[in-house]
Amino acid sequence: xxxxxxxxxxxxxxxxxxxxxxxxxxxxTGTLVEGDQLPSVRTLAEQVVVNPNTVARAYTxxxxxxxxxAQRGKGLFVAKKMQIFSAEERHRRLEQAIETFLSEAVFxxxxxxxxxKRIEQKWNDLKHPKKE
Amino acid sequence: xxxxELAIETHGLTKYFGxxxxxxxxxxxxxxxxxxxxxxxxxxxxxxxxxxxxxxLEPTEGSAKILGFDCKRLPSEARxxxxxxxxxxxxxxWMTVEExxxxxxxxxxxxNEELFQAVLDHFRVGPRQKAGSLSRGxxxxxxxxxxxxxxxxxxxLDDPALGLDPVTRRNLLEAMIFVTRKEGRTVLFSSxxxxxxxxxADTIWVLHDGRLRASCSTETFRQRIRRVVLRFSSSPPxxxxxxxxxxxxxKGEEMWVTYVENGHTTLRELEQQLRPTTIEDVPLNLxxxxxxxxxxxxxxKTLLQRRTL
Amino acid sequence: xxxxxxxxxxxxxxxxxxxxxxxxxxxxxxxxxHTSESLCDRGFLTVTTFGFAFTGAGLACLQLLPxxxxxxxxxxxxxxxxxxRILCAKIAAGFLLYGLATLPPLACxxxxxxxxxxxxxxxxxxxxxxPLADLLMGIPFYFATMLMILKPGRWYGxxxxxxxxxxxxxxxxxxAPDFSLALVLIVFxxxxxxxxxxxxxxxxxxxxxxxxxxxxxxxxxxxxxxWFGGTQAMESVFRKLQTWNSxxxxxxxxxxxxxxxxxxxxxxxxxxxxxxxxxxxxxxxTKPLExxxxxxxxxxxxxxxxxxxxxxxxxxxxxxxxxxxxxDLNANFSAYYDYAQRRVLFFDHDTKRLVGAxxxxxxxxxxxxxxxxxxxxxxxFRP
Numbered sequence: 001x002x003x004x005x006x007x008x009x010x011x012x013x014x015x016x017x018x019x020x021x022x023x024x025x026x027x028x029t030g031t032l033v034e035g036d037q038l039p040s041v042r043t044l045a046e047q048v049v050v051n052p053n054t055v056a057r058a059y060t061x062x063x064x065x066x067x068x069x070a071q072r073g074k075g076l077f078v079a080k081k082m083q084i085f086s087a088e089e090r091h092r093r094l095e096q097a098i099e100t101f102l103s104e105a106v107f108x109x110x111x112x113x114x115x116x117k118r119i120e121q122k123w124n125d126l127k128h129p130k131k132e
Numbered sequence: 133x134x135x136x137e138l139a140i141e142t143h144g145l146t147k148y149f150g151x152x153x154x155x156x157x158x159x160x161x162x163x164x165x166x167x168x169x170x171x172x173x174x175x176x177x178x179x180x181x182x183x184x185x186x187x188x189l190e191p192t193e194g195s196a197k198i199l200g201f202d203c204k205r206l207p208s209e210a211r212x213x214x215x216x217x218x219x220x221x222x223x224x225x226w227m228t229v230e231e232x233x234x235x236x237x238x239x240x241x242x243x244n245e246e247l248f249q250a251v252l253d254h255f256r257v258g259p260r261q262k263a264g265s266l267s268r269g270x271x272x273x274x275x276x277x278x279x280x281x282x283x284x285x286x287x288x289l290d291d292p293a294l295g296l297d298p299v300t301r302r303n304l305l306e307a308m309i310f311v312t313r314k315e316g317r318t319v320l321f322s323s324x325x326x327x328x329x330x331x332x333a334d335t336i337w338v339l340h341d342g343r344l345r346a347s348c349s350t351e352t353f354r355q356r357i358r359r360v361v362l363r364f365s366s367s368p369p370x371x372x373x374x375x376x377x378x379x380x381x382x383k384g385e386e387m388w389v390t391y392v393e394n395g396h397t398t399l400r401e402l403e404q405q406l407r408p409t410t411i412e413d414v415p416l417n418l419x420x421x422x423x424x425x426x427x428x429x430x431x432x433k434t435l436l437q438r439r440t441l
Numbered sequence: 442x443x444x445x446x447x448x449x450x451x452x453x454x455x456x457x458x459x460x461x462x463x464x465x466x467x468x469x470x471x472x473x474x475h476t477s478e479s480l481c482d483r484g485f486l487t488v489t490t491f492g493f494a495f496t497g498a499g500l501a502c503l504q505l506l507p508x509x510x511x512x513x514x515x516x517x518x519x520x521x522x523x524x525x526r527i528l529c530a531k532i533a534a535g536f537l538l539y540g541l542a543t544l545p546p547l548a549c550x551x552x553x554x555x556x557x558x559x560x561x562x563x564x565x566x567x568x569x570x571x572p573l574a575d576l577l578m579g580i581p582f583y584f585a586t587m588l589m590i591l592k593p594g595r596w597y598g599x600x601x602x603x604x605x606x607x608x609x610x611x612x613x614x615x616x617a618p619d620f621s622l623a624l625v626l627i628v629f630x631x632x633x634x635x636x637x638x639x640x641x642x643x644x645x646x647x648x649x650x651x652x653x654x655x656x657x658x659x660x661x662x663x664x665x666x667x668w669f670g671g672t673q674a675m676e677s678v679f680r681k682l683q684t685w686n687s688x689x690x691x692x693x694x695x696x697x698x699x700x701x702x703x704x705x706x707x708x709x710x711x712x713x714x715x716x717x718x719x720x721x722x723x724x725x726x727t728k729p730l731e732x733x734x735x736x737x738x739x740x741x742x743x744x745x746x747x748x749x750x751x752x753x754x755x756x757x758x759x760x761x762x763x764x765x766x767x768x769d770l771n772a773n774f775s776a777y778y779d780y781a782q783r784r785v786l787f788f789d790h791d792t793k794r795l796v797g798a799x800x801x802x803x804x805x806x807x808x809x810x811x812x813x814x815x816x817x818x819x820x821x822f823r824p
Contacts, residue, residue: 009327012415014351042313049305051167051332052312057351188515212521218512226452238444239520290512 003031005048015050019058024067027078029126038068038076139164139286139318140185144194147180147342154180156342157194162335164285165315167308169333169350170322173426177342178322179219182290186216199286212240215284219291221275225264229257229274240282251277254303269300276307287311289321293328301325305332326419340426350418357421360399362387362408374401379424390416390424442530445522449534453503457542460499464492465546468572472554480554480568481758489575493543494611497579500539501586504531509590528642532635535583543576557795561775561788563762570620571756577627578614581607584634591641603634606666609673620755633662725759762786783813 003026007018026032038044041059045052059076062068069079085093105115140162147155155177162168172178183189185198187206196203201210223232229252237243252259255273257266266274272292279287287308293301305328308319323329329336329350336353338346346353357378362368368387371380376398379390387408391398403411416424471484508517518524551569553559585607589600610630617623640655705724707714714727754760765776765785774796775788785799786808798808805811 007331009330010417010419012417014354015330016351046306046309049302049309049331051334052309053166053334183511183515186515186519188511188518208521208523211519214519216515216519218515220512222510222513222516224448224452227448235444235448239522241521 005044007048007050016054016058016061019044019048019055020061020065023058023062024065027067027081032078034078034080036078037074038078040075137163138197138200140196140198140320142185142194142196145181145184145191145196146193147177147184147189148192154342155184155191158339158342158344160337160344160347162318162320164318165312166334167312167319167332168321169329169336170320170339171324171326171329171336171422171426172322172339174324176339176426178339179290181339182288182320182322186214186288212242212282213285215279215282215287217275217279217287217289217292219294221268221271221292223263223271223275225262227263228259229261229263229266230259232263232274232278233259236278236281242282244281244283247283248277248281251280251307255300268295269297272296272300272304276304280307280311283314285317287317287319287321289319291322291324293323293325301328308332326422330418338422338426345425354416354418354421356393357390357416357425358393359388359390359414359416359420359424360402361410361412361414362389362402362406363410363412364406364408368408369406372405374398374405377402379427388414390421442526445527445530446534446537449504449531450537453500453534453538454541456500456503457538460496460542461546464496464543465549467492468546468550469553472550479560479562479564479758480551481571481756486571486575486756489547489572490578490611490615493575493579494582494607496542497539497582498586500535500542501583501590504535505587505590524642525639528639536580539579539583543579547572547576558793561790561793562758562764563777563779563786563788563795565758565761567620567755567761568758574614574620574623574627574755577624578607578611581610581627581630581634584631584638588634588638588641591638602663602666603637605670606630606634606662609666609670612673615756616754618754623755633658633665637662725764782808784808784811 003022005019005022007015009015011018013021023032023038038059039047041052041055045055048055059068063070063076066079068076070076102115110118138161140160142158142160145155145158145160146153158181170178170182180189184191185196185203187203190204198206199210199213201207206214224235227235233248251273255270255276257270257273257277261270263271263274276292289308292304296304308321309332311317311319321333333350335349336346337344338353348356364385364387367385368382371377371387371389374391376394377389377391381388387406389402391402393399399411402408467488468485471488472480472482508514517527520527547569551572554568555564555566582604585603588603592600592603607630610626613626614623617626636658637655640659705716705718707716707727709715710726716724716727718724761781762777762779765778773790775790776799777786777788778784779786782798786795787797787799787804788794789796795808797804797806798811799805
């Protein structure tokens with residue numbers, strides 16, 4: 001399993017949410033692909049040193065969002081990419097994320113050109129991660 | 133809930149030392165199979181409560197049951213099923229590790245020697261070393277091994293991370309999670325280290341001045357305590373007593389308020405009574421939430437409401 | 442159980458060894474030089490009285506005090522082993538340690554004192570009974586100190602009560618006429634203290650209810666201590682007042698008493714009684730507060746014609762022999778009348794050895810071949 005989980009305590013995000021985000025990011029960057037198996041609840045709990053119930057909660061959330069699916073008797077696997085949100089919901093979510101991002105960029109005094117360039121760079125990195 | 137389902141149950145547990153009330157009317161219900169974090173400031177009554185639960189201290193009032201047995205009269209069979217790691221990791225310093233094993237093993241019927249050795253190896257403790265010459269972390273490992281080897285149903289750790297370095301603390305947490313591998317095993321530990329509690333505890337109990345201030349899951353505690361910043365055009369007014377407000381702080385033209393959420397009523401009250409220019413939600417992590425929840429500030433004294441979550 | 446005893450012994454054996462050495466030294470030192478009463482020497486018995494009592498008390502402290510801290514106590518008690526067994530193991534180990542600390546020194550010193558040439562006086566193995574009683578007295582002190590450490594009590598008085606009983610019993614052991622009586626007292630006190638200790642051992646921190654047996658023992662202990670202690674105190678006060686009011690040297694009234702089957706007179710002198718035979722020759726001086734048999738008893742005894750030595754306790758050499766004052770004060774020997782052998786034994790002052798014996802038929806060098814006096818016929822000799 002190439003994916004290493006890191007959680008930090010004392011942050012604003014609860015631990016289960018950090019796990020969820022990390023899995024989602026891994027799926028988004030292609031580190032985890034469809035059909036990859038996630039570690040069992042207990043294995044991950046002992047690896048990261050968190051309560052197994054927290055891991056279970058993260059997994060439940062991931063299943064609910066459709067990022068992973070449970071195969072009976074075998075465990076959790078990364079699901080086929082399915083959009084569970086409606087078109088309106090997708091747009092709304094993106095709008096929200098853009099607003100947060102832009103207000104930060106403006107506050108930090110970045111111009112439009114530079115900001116867009118940065119977005120492009122990041123997009124490329126995400127889609128085509130550099131091979132180690 | 134039938135009694136056999138509860139690992140610990142107390143009713144109105146109270147303890148006075150002379151005229152000083154150290155534990156005040158505790159009502160606890162602890163179902164089996166989870167990890168409980170016992171939080172509170174120094175002197176809040178955590179150790180006293182644990183001592184009473186183990187029948188080492190007689191309560192002034194109230195009753196307590198552990199694994200269904202009356203705490204005042206714990207029989208040997210109960211003690212065999214409860215593992216207790218006292219604060220400070222006591223051992224007999226003149227014994228070697230091997231002799232400690234012999235001594236401890238003689239008291240218990242069941243003993244998992246593999247587990248004992250595994251824990252010792254993990255903490256790098258050799259069999260011939262004298263217990264008194266072990267480092268703090270190694271001694272913690274030895275005590276932990278001695279407490280885990282009989283494979284108790286209920287594990288009680290009184291401030292186990294006291295004085296330990298981060299690596300040893302992490303090992304301790306791993307051991308706690310390891311214990312829950314078997315169904316129905318319960319762990320209760322008291323701690324000051326919020327990070328540890330955040331990691332492993334299912335439920336937290338917050339003890340303050342001897343009273344139970346919170347008894348809920350870690351997540352609930354974190355969600356229900358919120359902080360907002362109220363901004364005013366001029367100096368903020370004094371806060372009238374609003375139920376749910378835990379702590380407030382004036383900072384120039386701002387007022388930072390920590391409150392317990394209970395269906396938005398507190399927020400609405402704040403809005404109506406103070407009429408700030410803006411209200412902004414501020415993120416709050418577990419440690420800050422806890423600190424605000426149990427600290428008593430001089431200017432805040434009148435506002436502290438005793439609210440249990 | 443074995444492991445617990447092993448633990449206690451391993452923890453404390455160095456102390457036992459050290460105490461044995463210290464006690465041995467103290468006992469030997471107290472007997473060195475001139476001793477007129479062998480193992481019943483006052484100085485020696487003082488050492489045994491206090492030495493063994495402190496040893497017993499010290500051992501209790503050593504076994505309990507280091508474990509009293511809250512978390513150490515929890516470590517000891519929270520086990521599927523009943524506290525009673527833990528206490529039993531402590532006590533069993535305690536007895537072994539105490540034996541190790543006290544028996545060898547006493548045995549060695551007794552052996553040393555028994556050798557001919559140690560002192561110019563006969564030696565009786567029964568003389569070891571006196572220090573032995575003190576040694577056994579260490580046991581009630583051991584239990585009493587344990588109780589004192591463990592018993593919860595807001596008022597220190599209740600804590601000291603057990604120690605008070607131990608001191609009281611020690612006094613009785615000193616006054617008891619026979620060793621068997623002293624033994625009974627020691628056993629009784631030990632059993633009582635142990636019964637209370639059983640209930641208290643577990644309840645050391647809280648104010649747990651003692652079980653009914655311990656409660657009963659505690660009540661008896663309190664009652665016995667207060668009643669007899671009070672009576673004892675009163676008695677000694679009265680006696681003190683008596684001797685204070687009694688006349689001093691000049692103005693005296695002799696009292697007739699029975700001294701070893703013979704009529705003698707007792708004259709008060711500075712709080713004690715001087716016993717002289719009817720010719721005025723001095724026999725001995727009593728200890729303060731010692732009771733003497735009055736004339737009534739004297740006549741009764743004479744009628745029954747049996748020797749009465751009841752007021753000679755097992756702690757005095759006079760129970761077994763009697764020093765005869767020589768006619769010539771410069772004589773280089775001491776004469777003792779041995780009650781068992783019914784002979785007079787002579788000891789040389791220089792060599793401190795037995796030089797001969799005397800019976801009605803005269804003096805012989807070999808004591809075995811000496812004639813013996815018949816019973817009841819005691820005459821003081823002035824060779």
